[in-house]
Amino acid sequence: MTVPLFRCAFVLPVGLCGLLAACTGGTSDSVVPDSHASDSTSDTGTVVTPVWTNCHIETSSTFHGVYASGEGTYIVGSGGQGWVGTASVGFSAVTPPVTVDLHDLWGTGSGDTVELYAAGDEGHIEHYANSAWTDSDLGTNNFEGLGGSGPSALYSVGWGGIYESDGTNWTFVSPPGQERLNDVWGSAGDAVAVGEDGAAAVRSGGTWTSSTTGVQGGLHSVSGTTASDVWAVGDAGTVLHFDGNAWSVIAVPTTLTLWGVWAADASDVFAVGDGGLALHYDGSTWTSLPTGVNNNLYAVHGSSATNVWAVGNLGAAIQYKP
Numbered sequence: 001m002t003v004p005l006f007r008c009a010f011v012l013p014v015g016l017c018g019l020l021a022a023c024t025g026g027t028s029d030s031v032v033p034d035s036h037a038s039d040s041t042s043d044t045g046t047v048v049t050p051v052w053t054n055c056h057i058e059t060s061s062t063f064h065g066v067y068a069s070g071e072g073t074y075i076v077g078s079g080g081q082g083w084v085g086t087a088s089v090g091f092s093a094v095t096p097p098v099t100v101d102l103h104d105l106w107g108t109g110s111g112d113t114v115e116l117y118a119a120g121d122e123g124h125i126e127h128y129a130n131s132a133w134t135d136s137d138l139g140t141n142n143f144e145g146l147g148g149s150g151p152s153a154l155y156s157v158g159w160g161g162i163y164e165s166d167g168t169n170w171t172f173v174s175p176p177g178q179e180r181l182n183d184v185w186g187s188a189g190d191a192v193a194v195g196e197d198g199a200a201a202v203r204s205g206g207t208w209t210s211s212t213t214g215v216q217g218g219l220h221s222v223s224g225t226t227a228s229d230v231w232a233v234g235d236a237g238t239v240l241h242f243d244g245n246a247w248s249v250i251a252v253p254t255t256l257t258l259w260g261v262w263a264a265d266a267s268d269v270f271a272v273g274d275g276g277l278a279l280h281y282d283g284s285t286w287t288s289l290p291t292g293v294n295n296n297l298y299a300v301h302g303s304s305a306t307n308v309w310a311v312g313n314l315g316a317a318i319q320y321k322p
Contacts (some may be wrong), residue, residue: 010284053292056293063313065118069301071110079101080131082095106147108110115127130172144195145157145184162208179199181196183221185230191203192232194220198219200219219238236257237256256273257273260273264302268281268282280289289320294314296316297313297318298313
C-alpha cells in the first residue's frame, strides 16, 4: 500500500506548492499548529503574516539538502531518505540505496535530464541520473557539504578533507590548513569552502589555500554568484561576504544560528536557520521573511528568486513564491 507523504487542505493550479497549499503535516511541537498556519506572533504580540507556504512532508526524517529545478523539487535527509515533488503528483519517495544520513544535495538540469549528487556519512556519494541512484563509497569520514558548477567540477568536503570529481573519479585533496569543512560552493574551476572555527579555504588555479575570515564561530553554508561574490553563514547570526580577496562581516537582524544560504543573483540571497528563521538580501539590506514554522531549517535552494525552497527537521519543507 502506498502511504501519502503529505496532507493538503485544498488545491491551487499554481506550481508544486499550489498543489500542496495549506499542507500542515499535523500539529507536532516542531510545526506551527494548523490554527496558526497563516500567521505567527512576535514577542510584542504583533501578528506577522508568513510569506512562505508550508508544504510539510509526513516523515520523521531531518532534511539537509534541497535542489529546486523548476520542474521538480528534490530533497535528501537523514536515514538515506530522498523525495521528489512535482506539480502534478506532489511529493513521493525517491530513495537512494543507502541508509546513512545525507548532508547535502547538488543538482543540475530538470525533468528527464535532472542529475543529482548527494553527500553523506561514511564517505558515501549518491548519484541520481536516468531516474536511478548509484552509490559510491569513498571509504572516508563523513561528508558535510557538496558543491560545484557541473559533474566534472564537483567538490565534496568534511572534517576528513576535500574530494574533487572530474566526472568519473573522486580525488582526495588535503585541506591547506587542515580545516574541518562543512560546505563548499564552486564556479568552474574556482571554489570556496567554509567550516569550523571560522575556517575557510579557496580554490583558484587548481590550488587550495587557506583564507582568513576574521570570525571564530562555526560556518555552516556557502553560496555565491561569482568567485568575487560569495556568501557564508554560521553560528549566532554570522553572515560573511567574500569579494574574491577578503571577507567582510555583514550585519543581519538575528543572532540565531544560520544553517543554509543560497544566492540566486547579486540582489537576491536567502539564508535560513534555527526556529524557522529565513532572511533575504536585496542587494543592500538583509530583512526577515516570516515562514510561519518553527522547525530548524537546514538548507535552501531555488530555481529562481521567485521559486525558493527551504527544508529542515521533521519533514519541514516550505516554498517562497511571491
